[in-house]
Amino acid sequence: MKKVIYISLIFLFACEQVVVVDLPQPQKLVVLEGWISDDSTSRHPIRLTRSNAFSSTNRVAPIDDADVIVQARTGEVFNYSYDQDGYYTANSEYSGISGVAYRVLVFVDSMEVRSEWDIMPEKVQLNNIQIQSFQENDPDDPSQQITIYYPKANTIDPVEERNFYRWVFYKNEEIYNEPDPFTLQDDRLFNGNLIPNNFQNFGYDAGDEMEVQLISISARTHAYLSLLKSQITTLGTSGGTTPAIVEGNLSFISDDSPLVLGYFGAVSISSQKRTVR
Amino acid sequence: MSSLLYAQQGALQSNLIFWGEISLFQSLDSLRTIGIPIAYSRDKLTNQTITVTQGITVKQFLDQLSNDRIADIQYDGKQIIISPHIPRNYTIHGVLRNVESGEHIIGATVQVLGTRLGTTTNGYGYYSITLNEGEYQLEFSHINYQRKKTEVSLYRNSYLDISTTPKVTELDEVEVNTVTDDANLIENIPSINRIVISGPDGQIPYLLGEVDVIQNALLKPGIRAIGEDASGLHVRGGGVDQNLTLLDEATIYNPNHFYGLISIFNPEAVNNVRILKGFIPPSYGGRTSSVIEVRQKEGNMNETRASGGIGILSARALVEGPLHKGKSSFLISSRQSLLNLSIDDFASTSVRRNRIRFQDLNVKLNFKYSQSSTYYLSGYVGNDRNQVGLNSTRNWGNRMLNFRWNYLFSPKLFSNISAFVSEYNYKIESTEEPGAFVGRSKIADYSIKTNLSYLPNPNNELSFGFSTIYHRLLPGSREPFDQNASTNTIELENEQGLESAAHFGHEMTTDGFSFHYGLRVSGLHTLGPGTVYQYRDGIPSADSTITDTIQFKRLDIIEKNINLEPRISLNWKLNGTTSLKASFTRTAQYLHLISNTISPAPTDIWKLSSEYIPPTTTNQYTLGLYKNLKDNTWELSSEVYYKDIGNNIQYKNGADLVFNENIETELLLSQARAYGLELYAKKKTGKLKGWISYTLSKAESRIPEFDDVRFVVENHDKTHDFSTSWSMGLSDRLSASANFVFNTGIPVTLPTDKYEYEGNLIPHFQFRNNARLPDYHRLDVSFKWDGKKVKKSGEKRKNDDYWILTIYNVYARQNAYSYFYRESPIDPGTAQVVKYSIFGTIIPAITYNFRF
Structure with a gap:
């Protein structure tokens, strides 16, 4: 089996540190x-x-x-x-x-x-949501594999107008906005098409209630x-x-x-x- | 002779009737007596004793008078006029070569000893100097080569190739009386930095032991990057797209690998680098800040050699040798990253498996057809491949192929003609829905360039030429990855333009003064097919303000821009060790990198000047004082500069630059200015060598649309920038070097307030660049351990090898690359300022290098 060695610069060399700096006067807006x-x-x-x-x-x-x-x-x-x-x-x-x-x-x-x-x-319908599953390493115990479920949402973008969308996810009726609080989409690149949207940033576990909202925005x-x-x-x-x-x-x-x-x-x-x- | 009458020709072939020692007047009188029609004046000629060989003809006797410079002979058809000899000018020209490899040596000083006359070898290693006939001693000197003297008898135009030996080790230069060249004083123009890669200056190891020309340049005054791992150089306050980067004269559009961690220039294949940041000669143009001229090695004409090295980051190898000994050579070199580096970004925690690798291939052929004609073919292909997550791959790279012809029309007229193709490509493949796609962008240049230099005498050099570049820009296309992909095919309109220039320059040297002045007339013709949008009030403020669309057909001229770019430089040599230089340079730039990120990205596109994006123009004024001490061992310089940059491109907040057909609606034009003081001291010889560089500067801009008065410092502004680099031999096999850099932290925009939006804590900013990051400083050291140079038998080894141990960031300072702002993970609602350091620890590395 071909082994590839990876060096993670971030892991080896980078660091983050909370600092205290003098900040400008607040505006209280x-x-x-x-x-x-x-x-x-x-x-x-x-x-x-x-x-x-x-x-x-x-x-x-x-x-x-x-x-x-x-x-x-x-x-x-x-x-x-x-x-x-x-x-x-x-x-x-x-x-x-x-x-x-x-x-x-x-x-x-x-x-x-x-x-x-x-x-x-105008409302654009979210046609259906499907669930895709992947075997991944357990973040708490990398030696173990667990199954993660991701939403796949299918929509048909209207051809005659320019559409802008925002996707919002809920897990067990709680808003699910990590790591991406604003999942946005613009139909410029796939106007009028059937769009199978994969959201592999939003993983669910078996038994979770998954809610996906397709929000049409200006x-x-x-x-x-x-x-x-x-x-x-x-x-x-x-x-x-x-x-x-x-x-x-x-x-x-x-x-x-x-x-x-x-x-x-x-x-x-x-x-x-x-x-x- | 051809004008003589037939009868006279017969008389000239008759034998002399005298020989042995005889006075000049007697000999001429004797010729008259045998009917040779000669005319001469005893008042003008100097009578002297001459020795005539028995049995020679009248013609041979007259040739002897001429060759011995006793008299000048003129055949006018009726008679032969004998007049006093008047000394003539003759030209000696040739090439200065490295004796080991046969490669030409650029920028060497050619001094006529005993006079104040001299010249330098040009960018191709040629020299030409015209002198009164006589006996001379020429001295060739260059900082990295042994000084070479040669006797010259100049009584006709002569061709003379000179070969000299590279200086071997630092320890060879311990002798205290070593005299080095004063090229920095003689050179007409200010603000040049040179890096000879094979010399000690060029071999400074950087991060992970890599030798890198761009990182090396950052140790010189006035040249900086925005931070570690940031693409592009800012030269004297200019933008990263305002540097004309040339590899063997072909334009390189993205000189970075690994998003800016190292440059594309394989140190194995590069010979030298020249950076022009103040005065830019009229033969260069198209960028407003600097010229970074990188030349590849030419290939060894004498023997086949191989060299290479291996480190943590990359391995490289080069093979070079003669195709026909002394006549033609080849060079091929390759570099390959060894590890798939992970560049996972702290802010992109959602993107896993973000890994990158690169490779380079350099080739060069050179063929010396005759003394006056040499052909070169050089090429480069480089590529970066970045795997982002499981489903996305990005590839980008430069390619260039350049054919060049050096031709000497005469000893005084040198020409360089080149034709090149240069490309930068970007490709992304994403298999993930929504929108699985293949995206491409590209810029390609097809160019012809001619430069001629005419040297009528040692005090004058005229240069002139023209260049034309056909730019073809494919700003972006996007097509479905496969038939199941949901994305549409989109192709932004291509742009094409013809950038042409004619230039003239004159370098003149008088007693104590020298001038270089000239004019470049440049222009861009943007060509159809193309679409130009018309906006309400003529201002491209938004897509919604488009009032009309004008279509142009193929080869229609859409837009025409012409600029006059005067250039002048003065060098006043105050005494043997001091000179004062001043220069003015105006430059125009017709290509703009569209990038609103802090550091440019490989995806950024280039755009031609247009109706709404006028050419960027810069006026730069430089004044410098140069002083050499201790027989040129120390080179000191102090320069001040001021430049104003017009039509500098800035971006609206939140500018949408991706696949935007009306990109002009996202741009703003700013007025920028930069000024500073640069101090530089370099110790060129001795056991301990190195330099100290300090820059005090400011770079700022204002956007009239936002604010009529206030200038805001640029993102790359660093008030104080200090660097020093030293190397020293510790024993015959061990040497050490150290670099230290210090600079003021770059500007940063600090928030005034925090607010909540949908549960997210958002920083609010009032004024741009209202504070600075902490000061940056870092110490690197390296040790070089040479393999044995002598065999047990005492014979010198032909093969060299050495190890280099590099320790980057010796005292593990956590220099700030940036600040970012976040909500405290343990105290919700509380905001934090977080300092991010890219290289926040000590980084040792070892490399092995060889040559055989």
Whole structure:
């Protein structure tokens, strides 16, 4: 049997060390995260927090005294009330409608924050999910082999429009976002095709509840999440870009006001569940 | 003679009627008496006694007067005019060679002893010097070769090849009175770094014992990389795509293996490297920062030799020898990585089995057809193969083939004509769905280049020529891996352009001064077929602002750019040991590497200048003071420079550069500037040799679209950059060397805030490059142990071998390569700044090298 010798530079030579450095003054900016979807059983929570000094040992602070409403371009208005931990929820369950633009209006710090309008894309169906299994070394005991199960999700991309997707995974009803918190896709490279998506970053064990969501997003949302992803996965590597402000689609309505971080978007969701066997 | 009348010709063939010792006037009078129609003036000629051999003809007698420079003879058809001899100029020219291999020696000084006249061997090892007739002593000197003197009787144009012996070991140079050359003072232009690979300067071992020309260059002033394991050089604040890297005159687009860990230049096959970073002669262009000229060995003309080496990282071998002894030679060399190195990245924990290997093949043939004509054929093929996970493979590499012809039209007119093909290819295969695909990109150059040098006298050299490069760029194609793959076939539009230039230069030396000035007229014609998008307000801000599309047919001229690039350099030799040099260089660049990552990647594509991407232009001003001490044993220099770079390419935040048909919508143009002070001291001979280099500099840019006033330091800016390298013989078989480098940490962007987004802790940044990484410093040492050079019988061994032990990062400093930011694994919600060190430990390595 041919033996190949591998030298891992990272293993032999590289090292990581947590350091303390003097950081610039914090800006304490308003942060919003929220999605409107076509899920009629949801109150579509929106979270408002305030950024904290990077070096602070405290968690980010929730904002609990804001007024939040969501507007549809059709004229509908959805009022929100504060729940907890910075979350605001609609006063009743409602569903977004594909093709309709939505935005959020927030009154905070005696000023108004608005998002840009985001049009909810047409839903693209997740046709089915299959489960693939592989024998791999047990990370806890490399001498043992274990079976890992990975999702394979099949979709048909609509040919007539440009589509952008986000994939979200749940394991036993818990969000599963490690190692990739933002699994994004753009149909530029396979427009109109049957797409068999293999997700070999997301392993399941036998007996797990697997849920896969195919979320149709707008081009603007895709661009925002891509930039956010690069900020948390490639910074500091030779393949990374220079860090920069991740600008979302939110701003105070007065010109000279501080930046608002985060994003408000409208998405449509197709979801499937399976028990891993 | 041909103009003489037939009757006179008959008279010239008659025998003399005198011989033995006779005065000049008597002899001429005697010729008249036998009817030879001669004219001369006793007032002008000097009467002197001459010795005439019995039995020679009148013609032979007149030739003797001429050859002995007693009188000049002119046949005008009616009479023969005898006039006083006027001394003439003659040219001596030839090649300086390595006596062992027959290879030409570049950049050697040719000094006419007893005069201030001299020249240097050109980039091909040729010299030519025109002097008044007479007896001379020429001295040939080069830092790595024994000094050679030769007597010359210059009464006609002469060809003289000189051979000299390489200096053998450092210990041979212990003699205190060794006088070395002062080429650094004589050379017309400032800011040149030379690395002779076979010399002690060129044999500095680097990481894992590899000898590498690019890493070696980093020890010189003004040349830096962004960090360990980072691709590309930043020369005097320029971008990595602003260096013209030439291998035997052919362009190399990606000079890196292993993502920048080492260069593609196999030290076994390379002869020397020259880096021009201040004044760039008019014959070079197309890049705005520097010229890195790498020349392969030519091949041994005298005997077949083999050499090679093996270390932890790679093994290499070379065979060279004569095809026809003294006339033609061959060289073939190969290098192969020995281990599949793992380059798993700390941030890519999802990617396992990320492994890479490489190989190089260098070949060269050279054929000396005549004294005036030599042909060369050189080639290179290199490849990196990177396995990423189980389902993806990337291959990339350079290829080049160059045919070159050196021809002497006359002793004073030298020409070099070359035609080359150069390619850089990238290919990726991914079998994993979604989108199993095969992707390709490529840039290819097809070029013809001519340079001529005319040396009318030792004080003047005129050079002129033209070059044209047909660039063909295939920015990207993507096709399904097989019939089951879900991906579509996509092919970005190819680009093609003709980059042409004509240049003229004049090097002139007067008493104490020398000048080099010239002009390069360069241009790019972007050719069809092609598509040009029109944008609202003429600004390519986004795809959505496209207002129109213009289609161009094959060979239509899509865009035309012409630039005048004046160059001037002045050398004022203040005294025998000091010179002051100043230069101005303007350069234009029509090709741009599209890369928004901290360090360029093999996948990055090149793009021609266009309506929306104007050529990058640079004006550079350099002033330098050069001083040699102790008979040129010490070489000191101090240079200041300032350069402004126009139309420097930058990128929008989150720029989408992959398979983007409208890539101009992702780009921004910045104005950049760089300035600095470079100090350099080199001890060239003696038991202990080495140098100290220090650079104080700044490189910064501003993007008018963002901010009209504020310049921001560039990612590669290092305020202080110090390096020193020394070698010393410890015994007749053991020598040691050490390098120490120190530099200010590169700029880094620190976050002000942290915020949560969907449970992820995100760092927020306000201003770019608002802090710096900790200072970088590192000490490397190496020991060289030579095999026995003498047999037991006392006879010198023909074979050499030696071992090198290298210790990289002797005191195991954990230099920061970067900072990254993460959520504490043990304290959720708390953010951490993490220092990442690529080589955070001591790294010993051993290599074995041989030659037989």
